[in-house]
Amino acid sequence: MNFTWLSDIFNGLLNFIPRPVIVRATHGGVKWRFGKHVSELCPGWHWYWPLFTDIEIMVTARQTHKVAKPQAIESLDGTSLAVGVLVVYSINDILKAIGQKNWDVDTTINDITESAVVHVFSKYNYAEARRKLCNEIETALTKQCKIELAKYGVLVQQAKVTDFCKTETKMLFGLTNNFEGEVIE
8 A cells, every 4th residue: 555645745734834944154045935025044043934935045155167168259350269267256145146136146157257258358369368368358357247247146256267279160169070170070
């Protein structure tokens, strides 16, 4: 005889009992009452009622995000480049990060950083970009990411270039299988 229905009833009844949650000092949380009343859960001990409340806890301390793949861009003089970026950030407004304006912070960081790479690198020719890579370009990239990601509760500390090379655009899109440019059939 199958008694799984009994555990389903028991789990359903547990929704009527308030539960504790501990938010660590390196984390933050968001609480949605009735799905629409949003409030912040600061580090510490909290109670919530699962029947009416949904909570989400995430790391707010310093983190890094490596952009998923090298960005294919073209410099001012028409040189195809592959640029990889690492973003060092923390969450300074948890309600903007996952409570009201956004949900998936990693995807937002990835997408906005990719657009910032194009915005910054398209202003330089290849030789100039190589010369200014570790100073002026990374500063401009950090500034651009800070401005855009602040809207989503993300505080960018640094945006660093991790990969930078001249390449064939076809290779970045998977149309070639080696550096000599042989086309995949």
